[in-house]
Amino acid sequence: MNGTKHVAVLMGGWSAEREVSLSTGTACAQALRTAGFRVTEVDVDRKIAETLAALAPDVCFNALHGPIGEDGNIQGLLNIMGLPYTHSGVQASAVAMDKPMAKQVFAKAGLRCPEGVVCSVEDTLAGGVYEAPYVVKPLNQGSSVGVHIVRQGDNHPPVASNWGFGDQVLVEKYIPGRELSVGVFDGEAFCVTEIISKHGFYDYNAKYEDGGSIHVLPAELPDEITAEALSMATRAHASLGCRGVTRSDFRFDDTEKRVGDLYLLEINTQPGMTATSLVPEQAAFRGMAFPELVSRMVEEARCEL
Numbered sequence: 633m634n635g636t637k638h639v640a641v642l643m644g645g646w647s648a649e650r651e652v653s654l655s656t657g658t659a660c661a662q663a664l665r666t667a668g669f670r671v672t673e674v675d676v677d678r679k680i681a682e683t684l685a686a687l688a689p690d691v692c693f694n695a696l697h698g699p700i701g702e703d704g705n706i707q708g709l710l711n712i713m714g715l716p717y718t719h720s721g722v723q724a725s726a727v728a729m730d731k732p733m734a735k736q737v738f739a740k741a742g743l744r745c746p747e748g749v750v751c752s753v754e755d756t757l758a759g760g761v762y763e764a765p766y767v768v769k770p771l772n773q774g775s776s777v778g779v780h781i782v783r784q785g786d787n788h789p790p791v792a793s794n795w796g797f798g799d800q801v802l803v804e805k806y807i808p809g810r811e812l813s814v815g816v817f818d819g820e821a822f823c824v825t826e827i828i829s830k831h832g833f834y835d836y837n838a839k840y841e842d843g844g845s846i847h848v849l850p851a852e853l854p855d856e857i858t859a860e861a862l863s864m865a866t867r868a869h870a871s872l873g874c875r876g877v878t879r880s881d882f883r884f885d886d887t888e889k890r891v892g893d894l895y896l897l898e899i900n901t902q903p904g905m906t907a908t909s910l911v912p913e914q915a916a917f918r919g920m921a922f923p924e925l926v927s928r929m930v931e932e933a934r935c936e937l
């Protein structure tokens with residue numbers, strides 16, 4: 633009986649994605665209550681171990697985004713405390729969060745990613761790493777936080793002087809074309825969504841402003857491109873040993889409609905989970921309502937130790 637299970641929804645925290653996590657957590661808590669669970673919403677701070685020890689939930693639903701919640705840290709704590717949790721474990725989370733590291737694993741698994749290099753902020757500011765257009769991004773953030781696209785003719789520095797994401801950045805060749813995303817649950821892909829952004833690119837505002845972007849699902853694509861995106865997302869999930877839900881982000885240069893022009897940008901081990909976020913929307917499209925999705929995630933929650 634769901635009613636006898638006590639689920640702590642871990643949310644908030646202190647990453648740059650705190651607000652996004654509060655939205656995810658509130659929505660998941662509501663869906664879990666609808667599904668009949670006893671739910672406590674927990675805003676994560678440095679006293680989280682004491683809070684959880686006192687609360688003693690049956691399962692932790694991880695609704696955190698960004699460092700601490702998405703990079704293996706909270707997962708390690710929950711393993712040590714013996715509290716089963718949703719989503720990926722320590723290693724998959726840590727590797728997925730480190731974009732250059734994840735790209736090395738993806739390359740070994742034969743998954744196409746945009747060409748890129750890790751550079752110092754200094755060298756990147758000096759220019760000349762790649763001819764524009766190119767993309768500069770933090771090694772380990774999400775929600776497009778800190779992502780800059782340098783277009784042809786731009787001469788302003790791609791990284792602001794108050795850049796707060798470390799001494800190094802990932803510089804990638806810009807892939808023109810369309811933005812696609814594929815959610816995976818239990819090793820199976822849901823479907824492909826195309827995101828049409830009303831801003832210059834799929835930046836933080838396009839992601840979270842009402843009407844900032846339009847989702848088309850299933851994406852209108854040639855069958856072989858859809859099949860390739862679904863296959864790449866499940867392979868990316870498996871290559872890192874991910875668990876529960878993940879979401880893989882792609883760019884597709886559709887000038888020639890070739891499978892070889894589909895590129896994996898990254899995998900998210902803690903994708904956004906409000907009712908209108910990409911993954912719950914794809915699950916609903918496949919007939920799995922939000923309360924059912926979160927229930928199934930709770931059922932397969934576990935510890936690694």
Ligand SMILES: Nc1ncnc2c1ncn2[C@@H]1O[C@H](COP(=O)(O)OP(=O)(O)O)[C@@H](O)[C@H]1O
Pocket residue numbers: 746767769773774775776777779804805806807808811833834835881883897898
């Ligand atoms: N190499 C690239 N070519 C074109 N657009 C890119 C590239 N890398 C990132 N972007 C754009 O920036 C967005 C955020 O980048 P992503 O790598 O997914 O990081 P985040 O973890 O911040 O979501 C993407 O959804 C895409 O719109």
Ligand SMILES: [Mg+2]
Pocket residue numbers: 775776881897898
């Ligand atoms: Mg992304």
